[in-house]
Amino acid sequence: MQTRELNKQLAVLATGILTFSGVLIETAMNVTFPDLIAQYSISTKDVQWVTTIYLLMISMMVPLSNDLMKRFSIRRLFIGANALFLIGVLLDALAPTFSLLLLGRLFQGISTGIALPLMFHIILTYYPLEKRGTMIGVGTLTTAIAPAIGPTYGGFLSSVFSWHAIYVCLMPILILSLVIGLAAIPEIPVHLKSKLDxxxxxxxxxxxxxxxxxxxxxxxxxxxxxxxxxxxxxxxxxxxxxxxxxxLVRLHALKQKGFRLFLLGFLMCQFLLLGISFVLPNYVQIVLGKSSFIAGLVMLPGALVGAVLAPFAGKVFDRKGPKLPILLGLRIACVGWLALAVFMHIEQIYLLVLGHVVFMIGNGLCYSNMMTMGMNQLTKEDYGDGNTIFNTLQQFSGAIATTIVAVIVGFFQSVSGTTIIQGTTRGSIIAVGALWFLLVSILIICNQYFLFKKN
Known part of the structure; x- marks a missing residue:
């Protein structure tokens, strides 16, 4: 009995390590973009594909993962995901060309797209209801902490060694995950019940x-x-x-007005998170002339605040209802985001950290609660599809955000007679300013929803 319990914990640990590595690498490369641009002689518009192709593959794999778990055992899926990640990491640790770097990122995206739902599938399948909440909390904490430390991890290694070290240092962690998983995850046959769409x-x-x-x-x-x-x-x-x-995915959930509204709000929060993860590190390095390590440190306080606030925000939701954390969070986020746009004119790094922290306080209060509120609009029959819609569009909106801000910054960098510093400054401020209007729009829409609901 104790052996079985230990194996369940080790199975979650193995998939958790793999998922952590995938989410970590999502943000770790953002601080290396100036180095990649110089090394491969590419533009800002091109370098964003390092993040975009990764998020694109995850967004395609999430809706496919449920089908894969009907066709292959958990053990085989875990081994396959780990092998793909190792191949991707090895390719990027070498990466003599930008195309090979993108190929490695593609493999990593496929792996993370399998590992992330697989971890929660193991928890939901093998843990009873009374223990499930704790284990889901552990899994959620894994995905919340990894992006918080990713930029600092990437910035430190690329400053002391080179950006290739980001991948080299992941190899022993992935091998550890594979060894634990092989020892703990049993081979349980599965029976196919449906055809793949x-x-x-x-x-x-x-x-x-x-x-x-x-x-x-x-x-x-x-x-x-x-x-x-x-x-x-x-x-x-x-x-x-x-x-x-x-x-592949049923769309009944989208017929619910409340679901559509809070899905939009959730995606807007994700849009801002990924947008600023691209803009701020590049601004700090190109405009302020700081190292990639400093650029990573700039992101760390806000990211940690956002991660820590997530479970607290959930408790506020449970005790006070959705209106307080969502509307308060959006208002604080608007203030922080506007402060970021203003502080970019001043070019003081501590002010940028302050603006980012304020934004992340607001985002931490409303982000996960948007998803909770959206899912609460659905019947139990639509939970699976609603969850898939949220997770799929979450990754895709991040890819779109990275692409749009990269295009905006790249456009102003390429204007004739403009230096790279002037172009980056102007493009960053305009990108942040444009997104602020979208954030305000979401605040107005959500405010109207709660007013109408009250009446």
């Missing part, structure tokens, strides 16, 4: 990839081809949803 998967892939290409290459032929692929992909996916009894 291949057309639906192709449709999602075409829509996501085409949209990113359109945004990244707007005005160019490849951008218009991307838009065409996105439209075709969306039409194919919607056709499958309408005509299949068991499509």
């Amino acid at each position: 291949v057309k639906g998967l192709i449709g999602i892939g075409g829509f996501f990839t085409g949209t990113l290409l359109f945004v990244n290459q707007m005005g160019q032929l490849i951008g218009w081809l991307g838009l065409f692929a996105a439209v075709l992909g969306l039409m194919l996916f919607l056709h499958q949803v309408k005509h299949l009894a068991q499509p």
